[in-house]
Amino acid sequence: MVEAPFLVSAPGKTIIFGEHAAVYGKPAIAAALSLRSYLLVSAHSPAKAGQISLEFPDIKLQYSWDIASLPWDHAPSKATTPDSLCPPSELHEPLVEALETPLANIYSSFQRVAAHTFLYLYCSILSPSQTGVTFSIRSALPIGSGLGSSASVSVCLATALLLLAGDISQPVHTAEVDHGKTLDLVEAWSFLGERCMHGNPSGIDNAVSAHGGAILFQRMGKGVPNRQESMTSFPPLKLLLTDSKQPRRTAVLVGNVGTLLHSFPKIAEPIMDSIEELTNEAFELFQKPVEKCDAQWAGKLREMIRINHGLLVALGVSHPKLELIRAICDENEVGETKLTGAGGGGCAITLVNEGITEDKIEILRKQLEEHGFELFETSLGGKGVGCLFPSQATASRWEDWEERVFSLHHLLALETRDHIEETIGVGAAKGWDFW
Structure with a gap:
């Protein structure tokens, strides 16, 4: 006590x-x-x-x-x-x-x-x-x-x-x-x-x-x-997190995906299966010892993030603001970006490329803030x-x-x-x- x-x-x-x-x-x-x-x-x-x-x-x-x-x-x-x-x-x-x-x-x-x-x-x-x-x-x-x-x-x-x-x-x-x-x-x-x-x-x-x-x-x-x-x-990974400030209702987004699965099962179910395969492959990737998590390892992870975002877009859970965040990050070549969570607003995450300087991140921050977004520098896998x-x-x-x-x-x-x-x-x- x-x-x-x-x-x-x-x-x-x-x-x-x-x-x-x-x-x-x-x-x-x-x-x-x-x-x-x-x-x-x-x-x-x-x-x-x-x-x-x-x-x-x-x-x-x-x-x-x-x-x-x-x-x-x-x-x-x-x-x-x-x-x-x-x-x-x-x-x-x-x-x-x-x-x-x-x-x-x-x-x-x-x-x-x-x-x-x-x-x-x-x-x-x-x-x-x-x-x-x-x-x-x-x-x-x-x-x-x-x-x-x-x-x-x-x-x-x-x-x-x-x-x-x-x-x-x-x-x-x-x-x-x-x-x-x-x-x-x-x-x-x-x-x-x-x-x-x-x-x-x-x-x-x-x-x-x-x-x-x-x-x-x-x-x-x-x-x-x-x-x-x-x-x-799991190695510590530098991450940029951008809040779109767009409210969303998780229950509505989940319901819309359910409707899509019911209406187009032969199209939507393979998308779900692809997300599952992507997750399992990422899990295998994360099982590697930290000392083997080199630039090639990080590059593969970023590519998987890009693919995952595309699959979520196909399910209809992105939002114009999330796509704008992704476009701004792509234009600045800072890394690969995907929505996180339910989508429809909320936040996007960017896994940063090696060698990105703080000056470049500050340029990105200003561009995002001009559109009403908020950028956080954070890391994954902490205490x-x-x-x-x-x-x-x-x-x-x-x-x-x-x-x-x-x-x-x-x-x-x-x-x-x-x-x-x-x-x-x-x-x-x-x-x-x-x-």
């Missing part, structure tokens, strides 16, 4: 191969991004010891609840042995229904879903005797752009609550400690958080966010466990969930580093994603540790 303050961080994800085909039981490959969400758990004053608070300024959510007033009688019984801490894969409906009362005064659907996820996990993992704390979330991820921001938040919440409950411990890097069990537990609880947000998620987003790296994921039939294979040798405690942190470039990093006031005042990363980011604040 740990005490506040402490920070938790988890990455977003991007699907590299297999989107849309995964809906029909075919494999998909997803990788963690270096863009992350951050959660600060800070202690309340004695006067507020009986309250919990949730601060999520990126979606303008700020709310508090009396701990005693939460529907504890409807929460699932807490497992008492380490072997049974893992939750069921289905939501506990009595708790879902009972949470309508503490959520009654939150009218925004976006804010309500976030608060519901938080309260469901809080009541399921902790107990009424928990001392009040504030949970403050900041994200360096674009929210609602298909980059797994909700899963990243769910992983942060699940990890923080499990630490507070004493169900998991801080990372200890010895041969006797199996961090895989910790990450599996975080993954299982965060999947329930994803269920609160999305109803029937695939599980790929929170799996990548918890474990990091990259995974091949495939939903199997009823009664058959999903296929999930980690790619431990999964991690934590930072004051006892582990070392002095940064600020004299008041501890106040800045673990201060609720400073966290809420950070204005941009760059400010978040520069102040509390995994690459900025020293002492972050990972399971």
